[in-house]
Amino acid sequence: MAKVDAIIGWRNLAIGCAVTEPGSSRNLRTGDWRSQRPVTDREKCIKCGMCWIYCPDMAYSPLRSGYFKWDGNYCKGCGICAHECPKGAITMIMEED
Amino acid sequence: MMDAALSNFKGYTPKSLPRVEPLAQGHRACQGCGEILALRMALKAIGDNMIVASATGCMEIVTSSYPQSAWNVPWIHVAFENAAAVASGIEAGRKALMRKGRIPNKRTTIVAMAGDGGTADIGLQALSGALERGHDFVYICLDNEAYMNTGVQRSSSTPYGAMTTTSPPGQLSIGQSTWKKNMPAIAVAHEIPYVATGSPAYYTDLMNKAKKAALVKGPAYLHLYSPCPTGWRLAPELAVEISRLAVQTNIFPLYEVVDGQYILNKKIRKPKPVEEYFKLQGRFRHLDKKTVQQIQERVNRQYEALVRKAASAEIEEEPTEEAAT
Amino acid sequence: MPERVGIEVSLAASEAVCAADADVIAAYPITPQTHIVEHLSELVADGKLDAEFVPVESEHSAMSVCIGSSAAGARTFTATSSQGLALMHELLFIAPALRTPIVMTVANRALSGPISIWNDHSDIMAERDVGWIQTFAENGQEVFDLIIHAFRVAEDPEVLLPIMVNLDGFTLSHVIEPIEMLSLEEVARYLKPYKPQMVLDPRHPITMGPVGVPEVYTEARQQIESVLCKSKKVITKAWTEFAKIYGRRYKPIETYRTRGAEVLLMTMGSVSETAMTAVDAMREKGIPVGLMRFRLWRPFPLEEFRRAVKGVKVLAVMDRAISYGAQGGPVCTEVRSALFGESDPPQVFGFVAGLGGRDITTDMFKEMVAKAMGYAKKGKGPLYEMIGVRER
Numbered sequence: 147m148a149k150v151d152a153i154i155g156w157r158n159l160a161i162g163c164a165v166t167e168p169g170s171s172r173n174l175r176t177g178d179w180r181s182q183r184p185v186t187d188r189e190k191c192i193k194c195g196m197c198w199i200y201c202p203d204m205a206y207s208p209l210r211s212g213y214f215k216w217d218g219n220y221c222k223g224c225g226i227c228a229h230e231c232p233k234g235a236i237t238m239i240m241e242e243d
Numbered sequence: 244m245m246d247a248a249l250s251n252f253k254g255y256t257p258k259s260l261p262r263v264e265p266l267a268q269g270h271r272a273c274q275g276c277g278e279i280l281a282l283r284m285a286l287k288a289i290g291d292n293m294i295v296a297s298a299t300g301c302m303e304i305v306t307s308s309y310p311q312s313a314w315n316v317p318w319i320h321v322a323f324e325n326a327a328a329v330a331s332g333i334e335a336g337r338k339a340l341m342r343k344g345r346i347p348n349k350r351t352t353i354v355a356m357a358g359d360g361g362t363a364d365i366g367l368q369a370l371s372g373a374l375e376r377g378h379d380f381v382y383i384c385l386d387n388e389a390y391m392n393t394g395v396q397r398s399s400s401t402p403y404g405a406m407t408t409t410s411p412p413g414q415l416s417i418g419q420s421t422w423k424k425n426m427p428a429i430a431v432a433h434e435i436p437y438v439a440t441g442s443p444a445y446y447t448d449l450m451n452k453a454k455k456a457a458l459v460k461g462p463a464y465l466h467l468y469s470p471c472p473t474g475w476r477l478a479p480e481l482a483v484e485i486s487r488l489a490v491q492t493n494i495f496p497l498y499e500v501v502d503g504q505y506i507l508n509k510k511i512r513k514p515k516p517v518e519e520y521f522k523l524q525g526r527f528r529h530l531d532k533k534t535v536q537q538i539q540e541r542v543n544r545q546y547e548a549l550v551r552k553a554a555s556a557e558i559e560e561e562p563t564e565e566a567a568t
Numbered sequence: 569m570p571e572r573v574g575i576e577v578s579l580a581a582s583e584a585v586c587a588a589d590a591d592v593i594a595a596y597p598i599t600p601q602t603h604i605v606e607h608l609s610e611l612v613a614d615g616k617l618d619a620e621f622v623p624v625e626s627e628h629s630a631m632s633v634c635i636g637s638s639a640a641g642a643r644t645f646t647a648t649s650s651q652g653l654a655l656m657h658e659l660l661f662i663a664p665a666l667r668t669p670i671v672m673t674v675a676n677r678a679l680s681g682p683i684s685i686w687n688d689h690s691d692i693m694a695e696r697d698v699g700w701i702q703t704f705a706e707n708g709q710e711v712f713d714l715i716i717h718a719f720r721v722a723e724d725p726e727v728l729l730p731i732m733v734n735l736d737g738f739t740l741s742h743v744i745e746p747i748e749m750l751s752l753e754e755v756a757r758y759l760k761p762y763k764p765q766m767v768l769d770p771r772h773p774i775t776m777g778p779v780g781v782p783e784v785y786t787e788a789r790q791q792i793e794s795v796l797c798k799s800k801k802v803i804t805k806a807w808t809e810f811a812k813i814y815g816r817r818y819k820p821i822e823t824y825r826t827r828g829a830e831v832l833l834m835t836m837g838s839v840s841e842t843a844m845t846a847v848d849a850m851r852e853k854g855i856p857v858g859l860m861r862f863r864l865w866r867p868f869p870l871e872e873f874r875r876a877v878k879g880v881k882v883l884a885v886m887d888r889a890i891s892y893g894a895q896g897g898p899v900c901t902e903v904r905s906a907l908f909g910e911s912d913p914p915q916v917f918g919f920v921a922g923l924g925g926r927d928i929t930t931d932m933f934k935e936m937v938a939k940a941m942g943y944a945k946k947g948k949g950p951l952y953e954m955i956g957v958r959e960r
Contacts, residue, residue, distance in 0.1 A: 168312065168314060294770060310778075321777055343591065
């Protein structure tokens with residue numbers, strides 16, 4: 147239906163054109179936008195969480211191990227995580243085509 | 244009389260940050276957007292028991308392009324200048340419904356959010372009305388210092404000398420020719436229980452302020468520094484660093500005003516020179532030495548005035564956010 | 569047998585809102601709506617109406633508060649006039665788009681410039697396209713009844729559109745009339761508590777007012793158009809119900825002495841009562857004239873209108889507003905448009921009168937009818953003319 151594009155018949159439109167699925171933006175893979183991606187060296191990572199908390203796109207999520215999982219679906223490759231990592235554990239590398 | 248919620252406040256620590264994400268992935272903000280980062284932090288701190296009324300602006304556009312919504316909490320957009328009025332309506336409606344027993348009597352945080360344009364310019368009247376009427380809500384101003392969504396036009400929050408498309412430097416112009424409007428002071432003048440400034444570089448500080456703002460009964464105003472790599476001509480990976488520099492140069496001091504009493508959260512003993520802040524941003528590239536000096540002097544004066552207003556009680560410098568042990 | 573009380577019509581309007589158990593009132597004062605809002609704040613202050621009274625700092629904020637409140641599921645009311653209505657303009661499109669069933673009384677007053685506090689229909693005629701249901705009251709009883717009816721229709725799950733109930737500022741709002749006011753219990757037989765279909769609630773989060781990208785904007789607008797047009801069924805059914813319970817009958821088009829009429833005068837609002845007096849006088853003289861009024865203005869009651877004018881030769885349409893640079897006043901141009909395609913339609917002549925509080929007398933109605941009949945005989949006349957304007 148109208149998960150990614152907005153093509154929908156008016157009879158199927160929600161009342162007031164509301165979006166009734168919270169967080170439906172997750173259907174949009176903004177990760178397709180990036181030209182570089184972060185790579186974390188787990189050896190250097192001290193599990194401080196800066197990458198997670200400073201990501202504007204919520205591309206990292208906390209794992210039980212204390213490390214952070216990176217979600218390529220949404221990362222735009224801004225480089226904040228690499229820049230802020232206190233141990234230089236994250237490097238930005240060019241995205242392969 | 245300090246709100247009880249503040250005197251018994253238990254805040255977040257770097258090791259105990261909230262996990263909830265009221266904002267969903269897949270929003271359309273630019274890479275490195277400092278505004279959505281600041282917003283994300285504030286929303287995490289408030290928690291998902293909230294209703295948000297947003298003004299038109301970057302955040303509204305990037306989070307609500309039909310059929311995608313990046314909102315995991317109830318959210319409404321009506322128009323540009325009325326976030327505070329819409330929030331007032333939601334608050335009043337729910338208050339009446341709770342009193343009449345038609346919805347459960349459970350307090351929900353009502354949040355109004357807008358950019359600097361939607362707050363200090365077109366939204367000022369609605370904000371003033373809502374603050375004066377004393378609605379129980381949190382107003383968040385996300386300040387990226389211009390009308391960014393429409394293409395970087397100046398607002399009354401644009402800093403002196405900054406380049407925008409409607410305050411371009413030229414033969415007869417240095418860029419923005421007026422000084423940044425002091426919105427927190429305007430909020431304080433309404434004698435509301437809680438006003439605070441926040442920077443996303445200092446996330447624990449920001450989140451605790453958002454949490455306090457939500458707990459306080461009555462209006463609370465948060466002014467959040469929101470770096471815009473696109474509009475400021477800043478490298479996207481520097482959004483957090485510039486948010487740190489803004490505080491370290493005293494350009495954007497971190498403080499709270501609790502029932503009219505100023506509290507400085509971070510006393511910067513050796514502020515960095517404003518040049519360090521300017522040199523990372525293309526919007527200040529044209530500034531000459533004289534203007535930079537003018538700005539430096541004013542920053543110094545305003546910071547001293549702020550220190551004087553702050554509580555005389557001993558203030559501990561907060562433990563640093565840098566990752567430690 | 570309910571009592572009829574002599575009461576200022578504005579206050580009766582407030583009493584109707586009170587009897588409807590509104591939850592939120594958000595209004596900004598403007599002449600001549602002030603008494604409605606003042607009395608409401610008295611009712612709230614005395615605990616007679618359990619509502620949140622939000623004294624906003626402008627009409628734009630009044631409508632914004634109403635939209636927020638209605639979106640949160642509360643029964644919401646406001647009132648305004650003239651400049652206040654104009655100030656709300658951008659939001660008047662948004663309220664129906666978000667399907668918020670707000671009820672608003674408009675105490676019709678002339679729009680500036682020049683500034684005028686007196687009665688005409690320019691304020692409401694400037695808001696024809698916004699998507700609100702619009703009704704017109706002619707006397708105090710109708711004001712009370714139409715407000716109760718408005719809450720019921722607005723909140724109907726098939727409708728969920730805001731409604732403007734119009735009453736003439738000063739000439740109706742400020743007069744004292746005998747009105748039968750229904751109590752809270754009596755109204756409860758007709759009006760059930762509001763059950764919102766789409767509401768801001770943390771228990772089920774939704775996003776209201778997303779960006780209407782080109783792929784969806786047309787469909788969103790079609791939804792409103794469809795709902796507005798279909799609402800006529802709900803509106804008339806609700807009037808039938810009202811008659812069943814309370815004995816007073818309302819229709820989309822109201823007629824007076826139209827049997828055997830060759831000429832119909834067309835008016836809206838309280839001036840209709842003056843027109844009735846003029847019709848009586850003209851009938852005495854043997855002039856085959858009758859009176860037709862719109863009670864329902866939006867959605868335009870096309871079938872009822874066409875039925876009412878069937879067999880009529882001449883329509884003398886009186887407008888109380890100008891539509892600058894067009895082919896007549898707003899009502900006149902819509903009437904002509906509504907007759908397009910009809911076989912053997914009446915000839916239509918437009919008259920603009922009563923602007924900015926200028927009195928409309930029975931003599932002026934006689935003049936309009938005489939002129940219309942004269943033009944009809946000739947087979948042509950001006951598209952419209954101003955009645956009572958001083959040339960020099």
